[in-house]
Amino acid sequence: MGFESIASAIPPPGHSLILLNFSDKIKDMARVIAVCNQKGGVGKTTTSVNLGAYLATLGRRVLLVDFDPQANASSALGHDRSKETYSVYHGFLGEAAPEEIVRPTQLFNFHLMPSSPHLAGALIELVSVPEREYFLRKFLNSVRHKYDYILIDLPPSLSLLTVNGLVAADEVLIPVQAEYYSLEGLGQLLETIELVKNNLRHPLKIAGAVITMYDRREHLSREISKNLRRHFPHHVFDVEIPRVIALAEAPSFSKPIILYRPDSPGAFAYRRLAEELVDQEKESLDEQKTLSTPRFGNFNIMVE
Ligand SMILES: Nc1ncnc2c1ncn2[C@@H]1O[C@H](COP(=O)(O)OP(=O)(O)OP(=O)(O)O)[C@@H](O)[C@H]1O
Ligand SMILES: [Mg+2]
Numbered sequence: 001m002g003f004e005s006i007a008s009a010i011p012p013p014g015h016s017l018i019l020l021n022f023s024d025k026i027k028d029m030a031r032v033i034a035v036c037n038q039k040g041g042v043g044k045t046t047t048s049v050n051l052g053a054y055l056a057t058l059g060r061r062v063l064l065v066d067f068d069p070q071a072n073a074s075s076a077l078g079h080d081r082s083k084e085t086y087s088v089y090h091g092f093l094g095e096a097a098p099e100e101i102v103r104p105t106q107l108f109n110f111h112l113m114p115s116s117p118h119l120a121g122a123l124i125e126l127v128s129v130p131e132r133e134y135f136l137r138k139f140l141n142s143v144r145h146k147y148d149y150i151l152i153d154l155p156p157s158l159s160l161l162t163v164n165g166l167v168a169a170d171e172v173l174i175p176v177q178a179e180y181y182s183l184e185g186l187g188q189l190l191e192t193i194e195l196v197k198n199n200l201r202h203p204l205k206i207a208g209a210v211i212t213m214y215d216r217r218e219h220l221s222r223e224i225s226k227n228l229r230r231h232f233p234h235h236v237f238d239v240e241i242p243r244v245i246a247l248a249e250a251p252s253f254s255k256p257i258i259l260y261r262p263d264s265p266g267a268f269a270y271r272r273l274a275e276e277l278v279d280q281e282k283e284s285l286d287e288q289k290t291l292s293t294p295r296f297g298n299f300n301i302m303v304e
Pocket of ligand 1: 039042043044047156212213241243247249251266
């Protein structure tokens with residue numbers, strides 16, 4: 001779905017809201033973070049799975065919601081789709097409550113709400129559902145108080161699924177691959193976030209961008225990191241997630257990196273990212289740089 005069509009999927013400003021009083025109630029509840037970038041293969045799922053795992057090892061109660069019909073996060077955490085278990089799609093159909101869908105993972109305090117390919121069909125059905133942008137937010141309502149963090153792994157699109165994920169979230173974490181084209185489209189993503197904020201009056205914050213698949217030996221990687229840090233109008237996490245084979249291999253063993261190669265550079269990086277995110281807890285909500293997102297076009301990348 002292109003930008004224009006998603007823009008038209010978001011109602012105009014002033015759209016009546018059933019959830020306006022919601023934000024006051026959620027402050028003591030989970031910090032809900034959508035892991036979002038409409039670009040494919042930038043490390044959204046790898047980040048959701050491994051960040052979630054390290055947040056859990058730092059003592060936080062974590063739920064990972066797989067809201068992508070590809071269900072990569074579900075399989076990376078060993079969810080067996082062939083078994084007759086509920087997925088978030090059953091929740092969409094009204095056939096299962098969140099508590100019935102959530103499954104434990106191999107890590108203490110790290111739970112998964114699995115996805116299934118049927119979720120792609122929900123996208124079409126959602127179009128005719130009243131308050132279609134709010135399905136996921138309302139659905140997660142009954143489990144928000146059970147967790148410190150709820151991470152939502154979103155698909156590579158700016159579809160209604162993505163809008164549902166953004167509306168369900170308090171914050172957005174944007175993985176940015178250290179690759180030439182990955183900075184293109186960031187402006188479009190920020191404009192979509194603005195549309196959700198303004199037209200749905202949803203106080204969505206940007207937790208920050210994290211650079212993924214970084215190779216410090218590559219000039220291009222270093223340039224992209226430098227450029228993002230210089231021009232991105234929001235926080236960029238200090239840690240750069242390195243491009244390492246162990247992070248790509250871990251899902252085939254149905255394990256997060258902490259259970260596959262805990263002493264590897266990829267593991268250290270995701271631990272560091274979890275620590276940086278936990279450090280943000282100390283910042284007051286008011287201090288966060290979320291008041292407005294300036295118009296932000298594509299980056300001009302100067303590769304020297
Ligand atoms: N830091 C990394 N080092 C090496 N390989 C990585 C790294 N991060 C991700 N990968 C690999 O790159 C591919 C894409 O990563 P991932 O699935 O996390 O991206 P995604 O943004 O979720 O993709 P999609 O848009 O399809 O959902 C996967 O094969 C993954 O194992
Ligand atoms: Mg993914």
